[in-house]
Amino acid sequence: MFYLLSKVLFYVLMPLPITIAMVVWALLTKNPVLKQRLLKSTLVIIFLFGNDFLVNEGFLLWEVPATTPESIVEKYDVGIILTGGMISNKEGTEAQIFTDKTADRFIQPLRLYKQGKLKKILISGGNTSIKLFRSDASDETLKTAQLLEELGVKKEDIILERKARNTRENAIYTAEVLRKNPTFGNKYLLFTSAFHLKRALGCFEKAGIHCQGFSTAFHSRARTFTINSLLVPNEASYYDAYLLIHEVLGYMVYKVLGYC
Template sequence: MFFIFSKILFLFLMPLSLIFCCFAYGLWTKNARHKARSLKSGIFLILLFSNGSLVNEALLAWEIPPVAPHEITGTFEFGVILGGGLIQNKTADADQIFASETSDRFIQPLRLYKQGKIRKLLISGGSVSINGYSTDVSDESRKVAQLLIELGVRKEDIVLELHSRNTRENALNSQKILKTYQNSGKILLFTSAFHMRRAVGCFQKAGIEVQPFSTDFRSEIRNFNPGTLLIPHEKSLFLSYFLIRELIGYTVYKIIGYI
């Protein structure tokens, strides 16, 4: 039920929905004052959500900051990779793998594995995309495992968790697997930077202490040049969508006690 509620809530609070409602009301109402305010509000929201500098500042505030590999001390028994959107949703042959823009979530743990800082990789989920809307028919977790093996990870060092459909299930199902190992030890968690707060909260709620290693950053270096501060950008509107969706998801998880 919460899943449906969160999607309905997001549908009404996404940037384009808010902008559309303002303009729709402005065109519909007969009240001249309300019409003017509504149309001005629509224009303000367009400028707000498409402002590169402001959106980037919001992302910088929300995303968990990056960690350099040399800052990782000791050896982690497991690196947990959260799936969902790692592989493009394409019908492909067994030897075809199409990585998506979020593939950084398995590239970074691969680097640390190669450096001897992670012993095993647990790939969790991937039955639905990170957006939560569509089934990933490319069998994502197995595809990622196949790619990691080809890139040098030993098959016995990869553990698959294939049933999770959301972040809470990632945590609960990973916890069941990890407790079967006598010494699961220190856990390094990999997911997109904008999603890391919710992921860490879910894993801690499930009784798993993790150290976050953010990947797939949407924020950029702080920049207040005229091009990003004064000129609207479609990309910023798209990033606003991502951020608002995650804020709503985090809030819903918090309310129902998942984090």
């Protein structure tokens, strides 16, 4: 129930639904003062959440900074990858694999594995379908494992956890796998998107699994002070603002509930 409610609630609280609601309210109200205030507020929201510079600053503040591969001098027993956007939600044959926007989550551990800094790779994530609301057509965990194997990771070095539907479950079910298999070792490196790493590390600590974090799939970029970045709203920034707000709200809710 928490999983379903959290997904629905977060969509309702995002910039686009709020913007649409304010425009509809402005069109329906017969109060001219309220109509004017609503339309002005809508323009302000569009500017703030569509502003490339401001949204990028938000990510620079929130994301966990990058770790250079050279700074990892010790060998980790298990690299833990959290699924979510690595594989495109597209139906295909068994042999077809379509990577998506967070593919960096498996690229970075693959690099470290090739450098001999990871002994094994654990992929955590299950089916996230919600009837009549969300369809999960691809098996991201299996497809990622298939791709890693094709790229040179030994099959025996890949561990699968296929029940988790959110970050808390990633931590809980991964902890179960690791405790049942003490031979895997106890030095872990956690891979997820940079803006999501704070919440993920908190959840794993609560589950009793101490990990070092490794940020991937960054949304922040180098600062630019161009007219386009500073003054012209764009839809890409609006989407990025949605991701950032979603994650900050998620982190706050998890904190209140004691999940991280």
